[in-house]
Amino acid sequence: MNKILVGLNSAQQEAVTKLFGTMLVLAGAGSGKTRVLTQRIAYLVANGARPSEILAVTFTNKAAKEMKQRLINLLGEEIVKDIWVGTFHNICSRILRRDIEKYKTDDGRKWYCNFVIFDQDDSLSLVKQALKLENLDDKMYPPKAIQSTISMAKNQMKDAFKYATSARDYRSDKISKVFHTYEGLLSTNNALDFDDLLLIATKLLATSDDVLQRYHSRFKHILVDEFQDTNLSQYELISSLYAGGKTDTAFDNRSLCVVGDVDQSIYSWRGADYTILLNFQQDFRDATLIKLEQNYRSTENILEVANHIIVNNRERMDKNLYSTRGKGDKILCFEAQDEMEEAHYIANKIAAQTAGKYSFNDCVVLYRTNAQSRAIEEAFMARSIPYTMVGGVKFYSRKEIKDLVAYLKLIYNSDDSQSLKRIINVPRRSIGPTTIKKLEDIAINESVSLYSVIERIEEYSEFTARTVSPLKNFVKLINDAKANLERMPLSEFIAQLIDDIGYLDELKAEGTEEANSRIENIQEFISAAREFEDIDDWIEFKHYWMGIRCYLRDLYNKLNGIMFEPDIYRVRLINSMNQFDQHTKAIIANNNNDKKTLQKIEIARELIILLSKFFFNFFMLERSTEEKDKLINDLKHQLDTKLALLKL
Known part of the structure; x- marks a missing residue:
């Protein structure tokens, strides 16, 4: 047992050796919190705790894997296999695999134990389907923005019904309907999204006392890492497992050890609520505060x-x-x-x-x-x-940058069919894969470029008026851009092109953090063009076509990088x-x-x-x-x- 405490400072030893009760370990940066957590688990086992009674929750799979390996080195694989170590989503998934059939929503929706977990792409596809079923324009209600709104609501313990009760305007009311339809589609598919794993597991514990008491009785020692990054769903899950609906006096033979630091909380944008840590001692008035203040990595x-x-x-x-x-x-x-x-x-x-x-x-x-x-x-x-x-991703390999480069390449060389295929429906113009396949077949048969076919689109009877219209508009866009290039400096031309194609408008409508980041990248791309104009020989170009040729050559070098x-x-x-x-x-x-x-x-x-x-x-x-x-x-x-x- 003494080996477990070797090398620990006094504060670390206190966090490791306090067997029972509630603890808030305020762990400064680089203070050895991972070691404290693993040594604490080893100390609990050495003092009679059964491995199956221990639950350790991390925030990333990488952290969970590292903790398991450290525990195996300390205790051996045979003991560690009975300890639950995993992320919140992993722990909730294990609970739901066994007990989800004991839960149903207020409107009767339920799932079976063989449920599937939809990733972000699957979830987004379902949001798009819900928008169609509600007859809503996905330009007015961008799917990614709706997906983000639903995710944030679930992290705040709001299902579609609860979200609807707080809707105060027309848009929120429409989103609540999409939310409800989306939940119905998930249920029909016997599927959960990532946020559901937390939300439904927490609701299951709140509505089924049998399930709650089983896990409350099992997990007598709970440890939570990165507690400053928990959201409401995660906190209620841990509180339920620890308290089991009982009062403070029932905590004598069990422990809850949460480790975190408000100073390291930078994830509020994705639902983390650092006030949960700040208020922890109010929620658990008997909690012991332990501060880990010695940093083992940095200098004074x-x-x-x-x-x-x-x-x-x-x-x-x-x-x-x-x-x-x-x-x-x-x-x-x-x-x-x-x-x-x-x-x-x-x-x-x-x-x-x-x-x-x-x-x-x-x-x-x-x-x-x-x-x-x-x-x-x-x-x-x-x-x-x-x-x-x-x-x-490297700057010149990012999607929006490669899209804009493809536009420049097509404007410079209209026979560049690869660039055309990349951006013909970017932003969306209702030109789908079927239309592009028909265009390609004609181009191959006639040994011409795709752009050449589109320029003569009215000559081909296989295209309907509904298809012809956006194709003609695309040709006009490219031809207008060519005319602009004859009279505009490069940076001004690119800014005008971005405005004409509506690229920023689509991203602004999306309204997500990712979209905002992509907008910043586009603005930086314009700045890069402005810097290229400042080279000495730019003014010596006889016309701007020579300038864009040199700029595209410069972009080619940056897109392909250098060999390292x-x-x-x-x-x-x-x-x-x-x-x-x-x-x-x-x-x-x-x-x-x-x-x-x-x-x-x-x-x-x-x-x-x-x-x-x-x-x-x-x-x-x-x-x-x-x-x-x-x-x-x-x-x-x-x-x-x-x-x-x-x-x-």
Whole structure:
């Protein structure tokens, strides 16, 4: 048993050895919370807890897999196989596979134990079907936006009926009808979506006391990781399993250990509610608060900066991270004049670092929005710095960028049938696969391009007037664009083209986070064209057709990238907080955001706290003046000794 406690500090030991009762473990970044959770499970087993009585909930499959492996190393596979370790969705799925037939909705819908789980694409297809059944225009009610609304409602414990009762306007009322039809279609298919796994499992426990008491009796020790990222469904599920409908006095021979940190909560946009953690001690008044404040990864300079920044957030639980790894390097803050200067500074800094003791694999660039990667990628290509995207797609490989490039290629060369097929129905023009197949058959038979066939579409009797009209409009669009190119600079031409084809309108109507990110990428694409215009020989082009030819050649190089060595020798470009590892030696954090709101400032502080979890040296680069000044002001007492601030 003593082996279990070896290497744990006093706070970690307290979290591991408290056998019964409710605990809130406030785990600072890099404080060894995963080790605490696994050692606690081992300690429970060593002190008589049956493996089958233990439930450990994580937020990702990767975290669950890592926890299982650590437990196997500690306890052996034979013991661990009886411990329930998994994500919320995994745990709920196991419960529902056995007991879903004991649940039915207020209007009588029910499912069977052989239910299927619909992924995002399956779910979206069903939303589209529901829209058709409700006779609603999918342009007025974009399917992805409706899907997102339904998902958010379910995360807040609202089914279609409950959502309908809170509908206060015409649009919400229509969405509630789609929601109800969508739920009916799921039931007809004996299917659940991902959000249903949580919602229905929680409702099952609330409506079937037999099921609740079975799992309440089984799981005497519950552990939850990343508690700051729970939503209402997840919290009610855990509360039901732990309390079992009983009062606080019934918790003597069981335990609930939740581990989290409000300072690391950055997922409110997908339904996470950090106030659940803040209010935990009000819901469970006997809960013991344990703070894990020793960081095992970062140096003092990084942690002191992180502490001084995060203390300015309004709603949080006080703690003070510290390290025993020494002062470490100072943090460097460089203020660039624009994104290109910033990108080249990053490239130069990495080139200098890798000329010394670091390799490319030791370097990471973290950026906040997808559109920001473009300038950095181009700077890397210009310096022949190998890189790989982690948790994202390279800028010039993103769908919307490839769509726009296809438009440019078709305008430049109308015989490019591959580009035409990519964008003939983008945005949607009611030109479907059947029509395209007919066009291809004619083109092959006559040995001409698809565009040539479409130009003469009225000559072919096999196409109806309903089909001919959008095809003629498409030809007019391309021909008008060719005329515009004769008289417009490249960036102005691309902006006009995007407006003419209605690409942004469709994304704005969709209204999702993904759509907003794609809009930012398109705006960045226009900026890239503007930068290309600034090259010295642009003004020497006799007309803009020569300019677009050179630009397309430049895009070809960027689309195809440059040949690199294996990934181990590449700089990593990251826009996901889940992609870090403890071996990374340096980070350049690119935090640019033009939305100057208090909420964004607080998220920026939380990102810095998360960064302190992984690195002993990183560089902050800021372009948003108001946001930068607020963060720098947080550190005004630290600048001389903790922060080297450089300005050009």
